[in-house]
Amino acid sequence: MLRNMGRMIVAVASGKGGTGKTSVAVNLALSIGNVQFLDCDAEEPNAHLLLHPKISREEPVYIPVPVINEGLCDYCGKCAEFCANNAIFVSADKALVFPELCYSCGGCAIVCPRKAISEEQRRIGTLKYGLADDLELVYGELEVGEPMAVPVINEVKKQQIRNSKTVILDSPPGTSCPVIETVKGSDFCVLVTEPTPFGLHDLKITVQVLKQMKIPFGVVVNRAGIGDQRVYEYCKNENIPVLLEIPYQRKIAELYSKGIPFSLEMPKWKEKFQAFFDEVRKYADK
Numbered sequence: 001m002l003r004n005m006g007r008m009i010v011a012v013a014s015g016k017g018g019t020g021k022t023s024v025a026v027n028l029a030l031s032i033g034n035v036q037f038l039d040c041d042a043e044e045p046n047a048h049l050l051l052h053p054k055i056s057r058e059e060p061v062y063i064p065v066p067v068i069n070e071g072l073c074d075y076c077g078k079c080a081e082f083c084a085n086n087a088i089f090v091s092a093d094k095a096l097v098f099p100e101l102c103y104s105c106g107g108c109a110i111v112c113p114r115k116a117i118s119e120e121q122r123r124i125g126t127l128k129y130g131l132a133d134d135l136e137l138v139y140g141e142l143e144v145g146e147p148m149a150v151p152v153i154n155e156v157k158k159q160q161i162r163n164s165k166t167v168i169l170d171s172p173p174g175t176s177c178p179v180i181e182t183v184k185g186s187d188f189c190v191l192v193t194e195p196t197p198f199g200l201h202d203l204k205i206t207v208q209v210l211k212q213m214k215i216p217f218g219v220v221v222n223r224a225g226i227g228d229q230r231v232y233e234y235c236k237n238e239n240i241p242v243l244l245e246i247p248y249q250r251k252i253a254e255l256y257s258k259g260i261p262f263s264l265e266m267p268k269w270k271e272k273f274q275a276f277f278d279e280v281r282k283y284a285d286k
Contacts, residue, residue, distance in 0.1 A: 009160070009167045010280060011186040011215075014193060015202025017173035020222035020246070021192040023256060025170040026050045027263040028190075029135060031273035036165045039139035040182040041172040042125060042152040050261050053130030053137045060126055061140065063151050064119040065099040066108050072116035079108035079117060100147055125152040127159070136161070149178040157182070174202075175209050183210070188284040189217040190243070195227035200234060207240065216284055220276075223248040241283060244276045 012025035022039075026047055029035040039047040066079070066088065077090040087101035088108060099122055109117040125142045138159045140152035149172065160167050171182040183189050189210055193199040203219070210217045219235055224245040235242050246252070255262045263269040 007164050007166065008188070008281070008284065009169065009186045010284075011169040011171055011183040011189045013171035013179060013183055013189055013191055013206060014173050015175060015191070015204075015206040016198060019173075019192045019194050019199065021173065022047055022050070022170055023261070024190065024192050024220055024222065024244075024246070025168055027261045027269065028273050028277060029168050030261055031263050031270040032166065032277045033134065034165050036136045036138070036161050036167050037170065038156050038159065038167060039137065039170045040153045040156050040178070041170060042140040042142045042149040042156070042178070043172065045139040045141060047170050048128075048130065048137060048139060049259050050256075051130075051132040051135065051137055052259070053132040053135075055128055055130040057129050058126055059129075060123050061152050061155050062121040062123050063102075063104045063148075064106070065102045065104065065122045066097050066117050067120050068095045068097060069116045069118065070095060072114050073112075074114055074116075076113065078111050078113065082107050082111045100145075103148070104151070124148070125155075127152075127155055129159075136165070150181045153178055153181045157185075175205050179206075180209070180213070183213065183215060186215055188280050189215050190220055190280065191217055192220045192222055193231055194223045195221055195225075195229070195231045197227075197230070199227070200231050203231065204234065207238065216286065218243040218280065218283055220244045220246065222246045241279070243279050243283075244272065 012021055014021040029037050039045040073095050075090050080088045080090040085101045085103055087098050089096045124146045125140050127140050130137045138156055140156045142149050142152050169182050172178045193203040218241040224247050226248045252262045255265055
């Protein structure tokens with residue numbers, strides 16, 4: 001049964017890792033159908049471990065980084081002064097580039113009075129495309145040791161299809177730049193939390209971020225029953241809708257450990273995720 005009539009972009013995020021964010025995103029995608037799934041957790045993508053797609057192609061991700069022609073350079077240091085990320089060091093007779101610190105803004109080349117700076121392409125990750133039945137999956141993998149996931153996330157999000165499919169974005173955990181880049185432009189953000197002090201603490205931070213970004217959001221409480229009521233009290237006081245509760249249940253954990261989305265083995269949950277998506281649509285349209 002296809003519930004998503006018309007294109008919609010739904011981000012699934014969490015203030016902390018380990019809340020079950022990817023599990024919620026995958027089960028939602030499988031329950032509503034006609035979905036493109038973008039795994040934006042480029043440092044540790046894991047949706048494919050649950051979806052088991054057939055990978056059809058891979059593409060490298062590059063960013064431009066500066067190259068200094070020391071035959072033209074007079075070591076004036078203006079490029080180093082300009083770079084806020086300290087990606088360039090200039091001494092009296094040497095200029096060094098630290099590409100892992102470069103944000104690829106191109107400003108150093110602009111301020112160089114001797115036009116001694118050009119750019120070369122540096123590989124930082126890989127895009128992978130696959131199909132799991134009718135579900136389209138795109139995800140990015142950051143190269144080992146690379147510090148910046150945002151350029152890879154940008155490339156993943158550029159793959160959004162331009163038809164009636166619903167797009168589900170599986171965000172990295174936390175509230176740093178990769179999360180901001182992932183949820184930006186979403187019609188709605190699902191916040192997955194757990195009813196624990198740590199879950200509440202990080203939920204509060206993520207709520208503040210989404211309010212600043214003016215993205216509508218609601219909460220899914222995963223592992224309901226393991227903690228206390230403070231997450232529910234906070235949501236009630238802040239008028240945040242709790243759209244779904246997933247209990248702390250051994251069978252769900254066992255299926256997850258085997259790489260099986262629990263909605264496939266527990267049909268009632270497919271109906272619950274479909275009803276949940278209907279609620280997401282209502283809140284997104286307000």
